[in-house]
Amino acid sequence: MRIALTSLSVDDQDKAERFYVDMLGFVVKHSVPMGPMRYLTVVSPADPDGVELSLEPGGQRAEVATFQAWMRQQGIPAIAFHVDDVDVEHHRLSDQGVVFTQPPAPMGPIRAAVLDDTCGNLIMLYSNPATAA
Template structure:
């Protein structure tokens, strides 16, 4: 059986990524191991600290990465998606923290969702469902 224990999001600035994913989204740091100018940095949901880890990967120094990241944004494709219990409450909370959204929550078939800008070059979808 295969299970997901680690996934990643590549950011153009790891320190800014840490601040966004911890201070705004509310994840907590699981690992922060210095590796030269960057870190092995993972965060987890405080609701499941032994659950899936999200690695905040440094990518901004690589032109290939930047090209792919720009293409994803231009196409409106989120890098990943996070589930929330109440999309409208989360939208209000994050908007109050200054997080920029592409649009407010909307019905998407059997779920509701919206897409935010992580300030590190990525779009991230939030969905309730």
């Protein structure tokens, strides 16, 4: 058993696609029309056959929006992405206008930062300085 697909509720799939592709650098794997929505997944260009992230159109539903708001108020990221160097990514993304709610900081054996995906979620970026080459 392995994880092949995970999902994230977003308040707007088009906005989410622009953010996750144009800002974070993922690539679209699937974009299948399903009425007013899409089955929309993105993957890392470094691992196009790896785990897919489904950008689910759930953020418009009241119960999903309530859950997202609670997670944000608590400062809890909805998902975490590994990067080679969180400080480099923080600088690159900040220069592109990405808003971070937490700058890079040590968290036990990792360094992590938290950003706002503009679609209802907080996202953690982390790296392991001990294994960085």
